[in-house]
Amino acid sequence: MNPNAPDGDYTMLIDPGLRMAAPDVGATTIDFERLWRKGRPPAPPEDSLPLHPDIAEISIPGPGGAPPLPLLVMNAGARGAPRPIVLFLHGGGYIGGSVRREAPRMQEVARVHDCIVICLDYRLAPEAPFPAARDDSYAALAWIHANAEVLGGDAARIVVFGESAGAGLAAQLTLVARDRGEFPIRAQILVYPMIDDRAGSSRIPAPHIGSFIWTGASNRFGWKCYLGTEPGGDDISPEAAPARATDLAGLPPAWIGVGGLDLFVDESIAYAQRLIAAGVPTGLLVLPGAYHGFNRRAPDAPISRAFNAAWNEALTGYFAMGG
Numbered sequence: 001m002n003p004n005a006p007d008g009d010y011t012m013l014i015d016p017g018l019r020m021a022a023p024d025v026g027a028t029t030i031d032f033e034r035l036w037r038k039g040r041p042p043a044p045p046e047d048s049l050p051l052h053p054d055i056a057e058i059s060i061p062g063p064g065g066a067p068p069l070p071l072l073v074m075n076a077g078a079r080g081a082p083r084p085i086v087l088f089l090h091g092g093g094y095i096g097g098s099v100r101r102e103a104p105r106m107q108e109v110a111r112v113h114d115c116i117v118i119c120l121d122y123r124l125a126p127e128a129p130f131p132a133a134r135d136d137s138y139a140a141l142a143w144i145h146a147n148a149e150v151l152g153g154d155a156a157r158i159v160v161f162g163e164s165a166g167a168g169l170a171a172q173l174t175l176v177a178r179d180r181g182e183f184p185i186r187a188q189i190l191v192y193p194m195i196d197d198r199a200g201s202s203r204i205p206a207p208h209i210g211s212f213i214w215t216g217a218s219n220r221f222g223w224k225c226y227l228g229t230e231p232g233g234d235d236i237s238p239e240a241a242p243a244r245a246t247d248l249a250g251l252p253p254a255w256i257g258v259g260g261l262d263l264f265v266d267e268s269i270a271y272a273q274r275l276i277a278a279g280v281p282t283g284l285l286v287l288p289g290a291y292h293g294f295n296r297r298a299p300d301a302p303i304s305r306a307f308n309a310a311w312n313e314a315l316t317g318y319f320a321m322g323g
Helices: 016-021 032-037 099-113 132-151 165-180 216-227 265-277 302-320
Strands: 055-060 069-074 083-089 116-120 153-163 187-191 254-259 282-287
Touching: 016 302, 055 132, 069 099, 069 132, 083 099, 083 132, 083 165, 099 116, 099 302, 116 132, 132 153, 132 165, 153 165, 153 302, 165 187, 187 302, 254 265, 254 302, 265 282, 282 302
Parallel strands: 083 116, 083 153, 153 187, 187 254, 254 282
Antiparallel strands: 055 069, 069 116
């Protein structure tokens, strides 16, 4: 439950398909701060699974003398006309997650869209606070541009795709790429993006928002680790928290999707509105009754299928549109 409304029971607001697929969701919130006081949680079993033969594990130079950056490169190789490229950034609240967990889903993206998918294993907070992960993402983008031809890819059709904190990094990356003007990005897909440090700290949502999976307390802890300071203050850089950026003009087209019960729903809607006002072609999908990560926890639920179909359709459109 949302700590701001301890007596509330909001499980009936959840989409029925998600309730049936995850009947314990009302009790499933994660005390991330308690876990991290005991040390980083062990890697999930999925991380030890063997990789598909079409996936190559490589390392590229880290930015500014940082350690090498591991990448999973999927579906690469010259096969006729250059193919579009997806740079995928995983979720995990800036403090967790891994690329191996994403390998099966991202391999399916590569197959369905006949594209190259590159997953970045960026540095995590609190050991590596901002701007480490953002700079890692920029280094990966630079490497993709330099190696697109060798990969069999089209550097003019690079889409940055992130989920949760990964979507926050994607938004950070598009901002810094615009400002530096070195490496163009075709579009950005932001799935329930973590872009505003004020959520759950200086901005308290309605009680039913953020009651499941990722709460205000989780968000405060994740942002504190990433920023290296308490979130919600007036001194937070918009380079770290894209919702604070004052100028969104000139960013690549965006698709933003989020659930109506997700802690990130308010910041997602507000960011989409501001992108539209800045002249950035933007699609927004808000699905009622969906909590954070719903399409991952219950992928076969009708609402999850509809959500996944929507971002896949957006990805198809971005690959097809003119440069």
